[in-house]
Amino acid sequence: MRKRIRALRVAQGWSLEDLATRARLSPSSLSRIENGQRRLALDQLVTLARALDTSLDQLVQTDTDDVVSHPVADGVHGLRWSVKADPGLSVVRKRMTDPPSDHPARLRAHPGREWFVVLSGTAVLLLGDRRFRVETNQAAEFPTMLPHAIGAEGGPCEVLGIFDRDARRGHRSDDKPPPQER
Structure with missing residues (x-):
């Protein structure tokens, strides 16, 4: 999930400061979240999902191995x-x-x-x-x-x-x- 947050931020072309401002977090808190040095609270996840213009479900979904689907x-x-x-x-x-x-x-x-x-x-x-x-x-x-x-x-x-x-x-x-x- 932390990698997904960073990947979505980078895909938007945003700096840590840009996303931190949108999510009402400090840049250092966001950096610690992305690096796994800080635990995420549910309210922070909701705020980050909104700031990244995605759903909470998409933000927390687990990685999957079933990339290829069969008809x-x-x-x-x-x-x-x-x-x-x-x-x-x-x-x-x-x-x-x-x-x-x-x-x-x-x-x-x-x-x-x-x-x-x-x-x-x-x-x-x-x-x-x-x-x-x-x-x-x-x-x-x-x-x-x-x-x-x-x-x-x-x-x-x-x-x-x-x-x-x-x-x-x-x-x-x-x-x-x-x-x-x-």
Whole structure:
């Protein structure tokens, strides 16, 4: 934790005096905290977390050895990874070959947030009544309350999508065929 405090301070480009002023500590007290020569009280941790613009949880989290995560196979979306920064986020890598369906039942609208980056090929994002081409190395973020669909244009396309918990729920039934028109 002491190393994390120092690393966050240095990353901000702050001197001991800069952080000490923000945290209402003396520079010598902060130096002793960073060097392990002084015990930290809970109220000091809270103050330091605020001064460093981070959460108390992030400041005190233990180091972990599980840096590499393994995907979970998802029959609908391909491979899925959980993002440790927020347990509600999912990362999905998907290869698409078909253009997006503009059938109203295939356009999804739901709460949440979605982002995607095109790894290869060209993707098409249908968003409401608009059509966007998103090419390799371009990304899109869009309001998911608008009806939307994503597909490929001119051949296969591979995307990396990031969904928050609400957006993920909105796509759970993507594998169901659209209802038949009467």
